[in-house]
Amino acid sequence: MPIYPNIYQTLLPGPIVELRGYLAACGLRGRLYAYLDYNGPTGTARDNLAEGMLALADERGALKPGQPVIEASSGAFALALTLAGQTAGHPVVLTMPEDAPALRQEQLLRLGAKILHVPARGGLSAARALARQTAAEKGWYYMNWLANDDNPTFHRRVTGPAIVKSIAREGASIVDTVTIGVGSAGTITGVGETIKAWTNDVRIVAVEPFECQALTGGVTGPHNIPDIGFGLVPKNFNSYVVDNVAAVSSKDAQRAAQQVLRTDAIPASASAGAALHAAAKLVANGISRSALAVFSGRQNLL
Numbered sequence: 423m424p425i426y427p428n429i430y431q432t433l434l435p436g437p438i439v440e441l442r443g444y445l446a447a448c449g450l451r452g453r454l455y456a457y458l459d460y461n462g463p464t465g466t467a468r469d470n471l472a473e474g475m476l477a478l479a480d481e482r483g484a485l486k487p488g489q490p491v492i493e494a495s496s497g498a499f500a501l502a503l504t505l506a507g508q509t510a511g512h513p514v515v516l517t518m519p520e521d522a523p524a525l526r527q528e529q530l531l532r533l534g535a536k537i538l539h540v541p542a543r544g545g546l547s548a549a550r551a552l553a554r555q556t557a558a559e560k561g562w563y564y565m566n567w568l569a570n571d572d573n574p575t576f577h578r579r580v581t582g583p584a585i586v587k588s589i590a591r592e593g594a595s596i597v598d599t600v601t602i603g604v605g606s607a608g609t610i611t612g613v614g615e616t617i618k619a620w621t622n623d624v625r626i627v628a629v630e631p632f633e634c635q636a637l638t639g640g641v642t643g644p645h646n647i648p649d650i651g652f653g654l655v656p657k658n659f660n661s662y663v664v665d666n667v668a669a670v671s672s673k674d675a676q677r678a679a680q681q682v683l684r685t686d687a688i689p690a691s692a693s694a695g696a697a698l699h700a701a702a703k704l705v706a707n708g709i710s711r712s713a714l715a716v717f718s719g720r721q722n723l724l
Contacts, residue, residue: 435584443685467718468502474576494549496522569657577612599710603650607659614663632671646672668700691719
């Protein structure tokens with residue numbers, strides 16, 4: 423058994439699991455698979471991404487040893503970046519609205535992050551402006567994960583090739599559809615570009631909350647599917663590799679996540695449940711015969 427230099431080297435490639443129990447419970451004919459990309463410390467795909475984006479910035483000389491990193495985030499990426507930054511020797515500073523969840527702020531502070539606030543009414547745009555301004559004034563590195571091409575580049579180099587290698591059989595794909603929840607859009611862009619460069623026989627489906635349909639220009643509002651559906655079209659989103667957009671309600675996403683836990687012992691998060699529900703619906707409607715859902719988060723059972 424190998425000895426790894428750090429936890430991040432153990433996370434990829436993620437496994438692909440066939441969801442036979444879920445398929446049977448739904449009475450579907452076909453095949454359903456899940457790519458499990460959530461085995462890091464935060465239980466989300468953000469762990470791989472944060473460490474990978476730091477490595478890419480270091481690789482091209484944009485990030486200097488010990489240089490502070492600043493980002494506008496209070497969600498899973500904030501947690502992942504804080505941990506990855508500490509591991510790599512980079513202090514992490516986070517900007518966020520003053521009304522960001524208090525428990526999350528306390529957790530980030532305990533992990534070693536520093537926090538800079540903007541007025542609540544300013545929201546994410548004000549937090550991003552403060553991060554950009556502070557980085558320029560202090561010589562810090564602004565991660566800018568929603569617009570930084572290092573985000574999809576990581577998935578072009580790592581996640582996309584890992585998925586292609588797993589689904590390729592004698593030059594063809596064992597799946598005809600891949601469903602991916604869209605948050606920062608790095609995964610769907612990087613994976614989608616990699617798959618489309620290999621074959622045009624696989625449909626790429628972007629998944630967003632029904633209550634927040636920014637990708638299709640619909641109404642955007644609050645929802646209960648953390649880590650996707652930011653209410654905007656991220657700069658990293660490459661619509662040219664997306665064949666369809668599926669809108670999944672918070673209720674359906676949560677129901678799918680709970681069901682696959684019971685049928686296949688997979689602790690899917692709501693965002694993973696959204697990708698699964700979209701894939702299962704395509705199979706149920708006869709549009710897909712074999713679909714892969716990317717699970718980018720797990721639920722905590724304890």
